[in-house]
Amino acid sequence: MTSLSVSLVSPSSSFDNQLLKDSLRLASTLGIKIVSATETRLGQPAFINGTKGERLAELLDADQQETDAIWCVRGGCGAIELIHDYVNIPVQGPILIGYSDSTVLHFLRFYRSQRLGIHGPIFFELSNTERACFDQIRLLVKDRAEQLVYPPLKALNNIIFDQISGPLLPMNLTSLQSLIGCFDPGFLRGKIVAIEDINEPAYKVWRTVQHLKNAQVLFGLKALVIGHFNLDRAELVEHTFKPLAHDLGIPLFDWPIFGHDQPNWPLLFGARGMISRVDGHIFTWTYLE
Numbered sequence: 001m002t003s004l005s006v007s008l009v010s011p012s013s014s015f016d017n018q019l020l021k022d023s024l025r026l027a028s029t030l031g032i033k034i035v036s037a038t039e040t041r042l043g044q045p046a047f048i049n050g051t052k053g054e055r056l057a058e059l060l061d062a063d064q065q066e067t068d069a070i071w072c073v074r075g076g077c078g079a080i081e082l083i084h085d086y087v088n089i090p091v092q093g094p095i096l097i098g099y100s101d102s103t104v105l106h107f108l109r110f111y112r113s114q115r116l117g118i119h120g121p122i123f124f125e126l127s128n129t130e131r132a133c134f135d136q137i138r139l140l141v142k143d144r145a146e147q148l149v150y151p152p153l154k155a156l157n158n159i160i161f162d163q164i165s166g167p168l169l170p171m172n173l174t175s176l177q178s179l180i181g182c183f184d185p186g187f188l189r190g191k192i193v194a195i196e197d198i199n200e201p202a203y204k205v206w207r208t209v210q211h212l213k214n215a216q217v218l219f220g221l222k223a224l225v226i227g228h229f230n231l232d233r234a235e236l237v238e239h240t241f242k243p244l245a246h247d248l249g250i251p252l253f254d255w256p257i258f259g260h261d262q263p264n265w266p267l268l269f270g271a272r273g274m275i276s277r278v279d280g281h282i283f284t285w286t287y288l289e
Contacts, residue, residue: 003031004138006071007062007094008123010038012101013076014049019124020073026126030134035067048078056085059105063093069141073123075100080178082108089113095141098122100198100260103172103269104179110169110270111183119170119258120266137266145268145287153225155281156237156252157245164251165274165288166222170194170258170267177208180215189220192275194267196227196259205229206240213244223251223275228259251275253283 006027017040024034038058041050049055055078062070079101086105089112096105097118106117118140121133139147169188173195197205212218224245229236237254245252253275257265272288 003033004069004141005033005035005067006069006123007036007065007067008034008038008071008073009055009058009062010041010049010073011055011059011082011105012049012072012078013047013074014040014043015074015124023073023124023126027123030126035065036062038073043078047076048081052081052085056082059086060088063090065094067094069094069118070096071123072096072098072102072105075102075122077101079104080175083179083182087112089115091115097137097141097266099170099258099264100172101175103170103175106269107169107171107176107179107183111187114270116271117269118266119269121264125264133263133266140266140268145271148287150265150285151255151257152278153253153255153275153283153285155283156226156242156254159251159277159281161251162277163274164192164223165272166190166192167270168192168194168267168273168285170196170225170227170269173197173205173208174200177211180211180217183217185215185217186220188217190222192223192225192273193218193221194225194227194255194258196229198228198230198260200229200231202232202235202240205232205236209240209244213247218244218248218250221248221250223253224248225253225255228256228261228264230261255285 043050086108091113099119109115120137275283
């Protein structure tokens with residue numbers, strides 16, 4: 001088993017310190033070396049883990065460590081507060097791992113410094129039974145993405161192309177909406193956007209999608225990919241995402257392998273890849289770099 005050196009960060013919500021202790025204990029049995037750990041901090045409001053300055057400093061310090069990866073211990077609300085201050089991002093350094101609110105950080109790192117990230121399980125999920133995801137994370141961290149074979153995608157509309165290529169941006173839908181006004185609206189052109197969310201009813205997802213559409217940030221996508229949505233999923237596909245894809249003239253795919261549910265297959269944020277037709281409405285994903 002290949003060892004992994006990691007810096008832990010908690011740029012979002014507060015957490016139970018016992019959970020950190022348990023995860024650290026388990027990490028040692030999995031060959032994960034913790035170079036720098038995080039801690040619980042007092043924040044205002046109380047659901048945020050520390051001040052903005054503390055969380056920002058932790059992120060920037062982690063990028064200076066000699067480690068394989070920076071691993072968010074959990075998601076939750078908080079990263080959105082760092083948008084205007086998280087700017088001095090080195091162009092090289094360890095890859096960031098996390099999902100949910102952490103996709104704000106993935107987006108900023110890629111947008112401002114072309115840094116790749118891993119949309120995948122957080123550190124606190126080490127105790128889950130889906131250990132295979134952590135073996136996959138290990139492959140991505142060690143630049144062995146070509147060894148990963150993902151479950152197929154299913155086309156949800158008529159697609160005339162046999163192959164679609166572009167950078168893959170897996171985002172939490174609510175987090176993507178929170179970034180509106182903070183980046184060039186044309187930035188997503190030519191990219192494959194994959195979205196997921198949890199505990200959001202159909203009307204809120206519909207409203208969020210309309211906001212993204214009205215802000216013109218979804219125009220020119222190479223494709224839109226739908227991940228986990230635990231509420232009203234069938235209704236969302238039929239009455240929100242299919243009409244959106246039709247209006248924008250973009251390919252739409254179903255790929256419920258990533259997001260808040262399990263398994264949460266890790267995806268390389270910002271990496272170029274290709275969606276290729278296998279047969280009819282069945283497609284595969286492969287990385288190109």
